[in-house]
Amino acid sequence: MSDFPAIPEGWAYLDTAATAQKPRAVIDAIARGYGETYATVHRGVYQRSADMTLAFEAARRRTAAFINARSAEEIVFLRGATEAINLVAQSWGGTFLKAGDRILLSMLEHHSNIVPWQMAADRVGAVIDVAPLTADGRIDLDAVEAMLTERHKIVALAHVSNVLGSVLDARRAVDLAHRVGANILLDGCQSVPRMPVDVQALGCDFYVFSAHKLYGPTGIGVLWGRGDLLDAMPPMHGGGAMIDKVSFEGTTYAPPPARFEAGTPHVVGVLGLHAAIDYVDGIGLDAIHAHETALVRETREALQTLNSLRLFGPEDSAGIVSFAIEGVHPHDVGTILDESRVAIRAGHHCAQPLMSHLGVDATARASFGVYNGRQDVEAFVRGIERVTRIFG
Ligand code: PMP
DSSP: OTTOTTSOTTOEEOBTTTOOOOOHHHHHHHHHHHHTSOOOSSSOOSHHHHHHHHHHHHHHHHHHHHTTOSOGGGEEEESOHHHHHHHIIIIIHHHHOOTTOEEEEETTOOGGGTHHHHHHHHHHTOEEEEEOBOTTSOBOHHHHHHHOOTTEEEEEEESBOTTTOOBOOHHHHHHHHHHTTOEEEEEOTTTTTTSOOOHHHHTOSEEEEEGGGGTSOTTOEEEEEOHHHHHTOOOSSOSTTSEEEOOTTOOEEOOTTGGGOOSSOOHHHHHHHHHHHHHHHHHOHHHHHHHHHHHHHHHHHHHHTOTTEEEESOTTOSSEEEEEETTBOHHHHHHHHHHTTEEOEEEOTTOHHHHHHHTOSOEEEEEOOTTOOHHHHHHHHHHHHHHHHHTO
């Protein structure tokens, strides 16, 4: 707990799926980045900038090692997962999607893994298919297997659902996509902070995540792409740092990852991401996964005893529990819990198609992080009991 200065004693922060609180190591890295070592990267001829460039590229290598990328050149630093998916949809999609091609998504995707594909599909006349869910809220891979055809060029799925916490059998999803010759993008926003991820073992083609859900700063995120795919993709943004040579007769582009990193990057954000990766690796992703799984189990067991309560998602959801209380709007649940110093999220969680599928406008969602413990589950359950008393 003391690693996290923004979590005061007695406050149960259960909204890590939205954004994680920051450990002191990350805050210190950011403070050092601006307060001691600050300079831009890739341009300066002076020592400070050369040192910052080394630190920036060291963070890229660290990120590559963290998800077991083949090389640091496969790591593109962007503003977040949203920008990363937009880049793939526009750049890869603009190059490789043709009229009549199909894109396979699932019913539980975050809007940022839906809308960029709709935009890409509209541009070229491609069609989106939506994989259904199993009764307990997993992406139904049997259905995916039956749906996929040679016309499918890309499959894009959440590795862990931000609403239900359901964990995708990513290996199988990758095999199914590759069997029909499609590429597969995994949205790792909710998996990277709570389980070990090895992109080579998964065998996927693209993997995206945001630093701020991994205990790092906002404004920085990662696209990992297989080297040969990134090589074949045009840039999305033009500007400084992404070029090879510029003239009014014609401009040539730098190789990846620079090709996709136009403009001055979020230098200090990248240092913060490096510190965040060191922090979670120091604890161990296996340990974090076990810790959060135990908290989810305790939470689900406690909530199951309340008969006005509906639990969404599978038993073994990773770090995230969505629920609804009969006759109580999730926003009221959130407000009453806040009075008990328990912070949860209530809303559609940027997953409106999933809300329609569940037959609700919104859910309440508790999500866990490394700083949570039993005391938070207990405070949460006491808060829920208070909600049920107030609403009779
Ligand atoms: N996908 C999932 C599964 C998410 O949980 C989120 C964040 N809620 C995003 C994508 C988008 O991430 P960001 O807003 O950091 O770009």
